[in-house]
Amino acid sequence: MQKSVRLKSFELIAQDIDSVDVSLLHALSMGVGWPHRPKDWDFLRRAGRGIVAVDGIGRVFGSAMWFPHGDDFATIGLVITSPRTQAQGNGRWLMEQVFEQCGDRNLALNSTKAAYNLYISLGFTKEAIVYQYQGDVAPRLPPLPDLNGQLSELSNDKLHEITALDTQAFGINRERLLALLSEGASVCTLRRGDEIVGYSMCREFGRGHVVGPIVASNAQDAIHLVAVHLKDLAGHFVRIDTREKGVFAEFLQQSRLALSETVTTMSKGRRFLTTNEGGPAVFGLAGHALG
Ligand SMILES: CC(C)(COP(=O)(O)OP(=O)(O)OC[C@H]1O[C@@H](n2cnc3c(N)ncnc32)[C@H](O)[C@@H]1OP(=O)(O)O)[C@@H](O)C(=O)NCCC(=O)NCCS
Incomplete structure (x- = not known):
């Protein structure tokens, strides 16, 4: 019997972040070591808008949010892809959809080291360090x-x-x-x-x-x-x-x-x-x- 198997890669669908249970978002952020509680996600969903990457049976493999301040400006955050799907284009795909939703707004974000190259390649420039x-x-x-x-x-x-x-x-x-x-x-x-x-x-x-x-x-x-x-x-x-x-x-x-x-x-x-x-x-x- 063969001791390994290559599974068919699966498709991710973008959905509104409000459409999923908060426990799935909590699991996503815990998976990358972030401290957000379900309550914090609830707050963030009230404050902003966003999308999740969901597979065919409703599992969440990524998120990206944006927080509008008027028609001219927004901050971006909660950009997460589950470790299993990283470095395969999921993060870039989520960001492109956020751009579409943000329209012509000027944008700002606070980038982790993991995301820095992605944001540079998407046209962001460095302004300052946050401690x-x-x-x-x-x-x-x-x-x-x-x-x-x-x-x-x-x-x-x-x-x-x-x-x-x-x-x-x-x-x-x-x-x-x-x-x-x-x-x-x-x-x-x-x-x-x-x-x-x-x-x-x-x-x-x-x-x-x-x-x-x-x-x-x-x-x-x-x-x-x-x-x-x-x-x-x-x-x-x-x-x-x-x-x-x-x-x-x-x-x-x-x-x-x-x-x-x-x-x-x-x-x-x-x-x-x-x-x-x-x-x-x-x-x-x-x-x-x-x-
Ligand atoms: C940052 C993060 C969202 C990137 O998501 P991702 O799904 O890996 O992103 P992508 O596969 O679309 O990769 C985008 C770019 O990131 C860089 N990148 C991703 N994984 C990399 C790796 N393992 N090594 C080097 N560069 C890498 C590449 O520049 C890649 O560019 P390419 O499209 O030209 O190859 C993901 O690593 C993550 O969730 N990290 C933990 C949470 C976090 O730090 N979020 C950022 C908050 S600001």
């Missing part, structure tokens, strides 16, 4: 710089108070995404006088919590906007994605969040990241897929 810090928060936080302003919690019905600041920092109005994020988040603002000069959100994600977005006009403010969440999370797992180095990154490390991975911010079309001298900047990302 992923994570770990169990230290029992005592390092000393904080002087606080210039007042920190306070922002209730969901007052979210409009941070929209303009966020748009200045992010470069694009992402009001709808902020509203969705804030549903399950604790939102903190920093006020100087009557003005809100920074904010941060903290929500459950993956293995613990994510602090992000974090918007501030300097590293000292950003440290306070992180510490306000970390002080209640001693010993708990927290993740922060940032493009910042210097004192902000040092503070994260001293709080026992270690650098675990880097990804590359890339764009296609108009440049995504803008420098905003002296103005508010994004110190923490909402998430890899969300910009």
Whole structure:
């Protein structure tokens, strides 16, 4: 009896990501070592659109999502192909369909090392490095710089108070995404006088919590906007994605969040990241897929 057999290759069909059970998406992301819980996929499906690659009996072998911000811009994420089907054109095929759905929008994404060559070949260019810090928060936080302003919690019905600041920092109005994020988040603002000069959100994600977005006009403010969440999370797992180095990154490390991975911010079309001298900047990302 022959001891090996070559099975007929199978066909994958593109389907809307909303058409499959969340457990299949969860299995897909676990298969590549990602921490997303079913709840995180539910959230992402509410926030964006996407497709899955499904075989003839409904098994999911790939995904790709995009998150529109108006008619002009979108971020791309959750591009995954199951290890068994990698390096056979599945990832490129999924991306081409995302392009078709995104139309003329300018695009940005955060690329893992595994996907970098694929995105270069699809016309994306490199803009910056994102550092992923994570770990169990230290029992005592390092000393904080002087606080210039007042920190306070922002209730969901007052979210409009941070929209303009966020748009200045992010470069694009992402009001709808902020509203969705804030549903399950604790939102903190920093006020100087009557003005809100920074904010941060903290929500459950993956293995613990994510602090992000974090918007501030300097590293000292950003440290306070992180510490306000970390002080209640001693010993708990927290993740922060940032493009910042210097004192902000040092503070994260001293709080026992270690650098675990880097990804590359890339764009296609108009440049995504803008420098905003002296103005508010994004110190923490909402998430890899969300910009
Ligand atoms: C990144 C990922 C989606 C690519 O999917 P894929 O199905 O392997 O992609 P493709 O087969 O379409 O390959 C696309 C390109 O990637 C590169 N590539 C893929 N596998 C490769 C390998 N094993 N070695 C070298 N290059 C490889 C090639 O440049 C290929 O280009 P080609 O079409 O000219 O050959 C997949 O590896 C994956 O899910 N990785 C884990 C999750 C992840 O990192 N996702 C990216 C999030 S930004």
